[in-house]
Amino acid sequence: MLGRSSILAHLNPPQQAAVTYGEGPLLILAGPGSGKTRALTHRAAYLIKEKQVPPENILLLTFTNKAADEMKIRLQKLLVPSVNSVNSVNSASLPFAGTFHSFCARVLRRYGQAIGIPPGFTIYDTSDQKEAIKQTLRKLNFSEKKLAPTAVLKTISQAKNEMITATEYPQYARGPWQRDVAEIYLAYEKMLRQYQALDFDDLLLKTVQLFRSHPEVLANYQNQFQYILIDEYQDTNQAQYLLTRQLVGKWRNLCAVGDASQAIYGFRGANYRNLLTLQQDFVDLKTINLEQNYRSTQTILSAANAMIKKNASHPVLNLWTQNGAGDPVALYEARSEIDEADFIVNTVATQTLRQPSFSPADFAILYRTNAQSRTLEEAFLHAGLPYRLVGGTRFYDRKEIKDCLAYLKYWTNPQDKVAFKRIEQIGKRRAEKFLKFKEKQAPSLSTLKLLDKILQTTAYLELFDSQSETDLAKLENIKELRSVATQHPDLTNFLENVALVEQENGVDQVNQADQVNQGVTLMTAHAAKGTEFPIVFVVGLEEGLFPHSRSLLEKDKIEEERRLFYVAMTRAKSRLFLSYARRRLYFGQRTSNPLSRFVNDIPTDLLEFINESLLE
DNA sequence: GGTCACACAGTTTTT
């Protein structure tokens, strides 16, 4: 058995204070690299081991499945040090750790009927939502030209995030466009009900509604979850905030962890002010700052601090470290985006080939937009350096995967007209064969068997030419889907997993490097949150790109861009390279923009300017 | 019913 001392060992004083804090609301403000996850998992372990809190009375909420899995693994190690894999352990000994959405889906499957939600509801992702909106527009005789489905969807989604329902929306609608949206919103809701579907936003909104209208259901959960720990609290939206308040209501043992300076998801409804106003929600809130950084050099931290301090609307933590000062932050002015890519490739090559102090996996390149990855990829391919690209089209957004899923979704829910539309689009004849097959088929097949039989009867795979490389990648993706199906023989479970758990990216994202995970990492600054690398390049630091042109006009948005740059900078452990191009080809357009204002906010004595001549 | 061509939009992203 682990003793108390070993849970607290290797924790600094504020971390220990956070871990051992007793009853009542607790806010942990944790800067980048300050051991945030460590504090959270150790606190959960401490409650279980030292305070004898049964694991089932603890709830851990995160925003991504990745974060939830990470928590589980680390908690597992703390509780049963000899076991390394979550799967190999009786999960009953672990608290529920999951995303807000998966938690809500569970609640609604179980109790949703109380507010008219069928237990077998289908979950709509963004593209399903878009199709449902299109169907709504057609039904109401609105032109898609006048009302872009994506814009309408965005507005409705925002409303849902703020807990404004379709019946409430009309009273907030201003101007003709919003009044149109109000009408569409109502019709869209009606359609979802008919189709027995909930969109992602509904999972949160309906759960809050359920808890409001059925206090006895809420009481169940309140009683069960004596301790609630929430990660990345600055990313909560209004619905998640309300849900938190409901769940915490009885015991008031909320432990929220976050950092306003790392709030980068405002564009999708997150409101970092939830973090700042927690003090008003709980007058007895205890706040603990984690400001010692274990990741970066002092130079990197000082540069990042100076830069983020220009933000006026939220407090900024003062990070410090016992690591040394390290090298200055390097700044490279490139002639073009190609020159910029070459500079990076050369630098990586120098560090890994000529003087192999680092491996390619030690490097990350962070950019503002996905479109920037192409030039970088080309340079890496050219130089024969291994890389891995993070992001791109998500696995379940791929056409071939959505096609397969449409058949399966319709199989469990024939009300789902969005799925049916897709089935028809794949091919009318295929649709007929599929329907005929569905009628005579006994419903109790395993997911994999069913999927295979559908693929067989519809001859879906014949759409692909195994000679073509892109088609081959698609076939590989379907293979991957089959392997997911193997893990979830129950079709309903399978679909739930597919809707709420993102799969590793499909094969066409993978190049030779990925197999062994040995390449240089290429990703957006957003995708980099939560990661760290010895050497980080942040590229494209030009006005209009980073900060992005769509953010230039609003102060709030500029501040979010600045936080994003802060996140990017603080990924670096030992060396940080910044770069910008005097001229850049962007969407086929030659552009020329001044250096990003963010770089100007870094004190020059922390910077080192790199010339081309220095490269040789 | 299926294929091909043209128009057009194109931050960031998880669930």
Place this chain on the structure above:
DNA sequence: CTGTGTGACC
């Protein structure tokens, strides 16, 4: 520039 999606035509 490039991927996607709609509409016209075979």
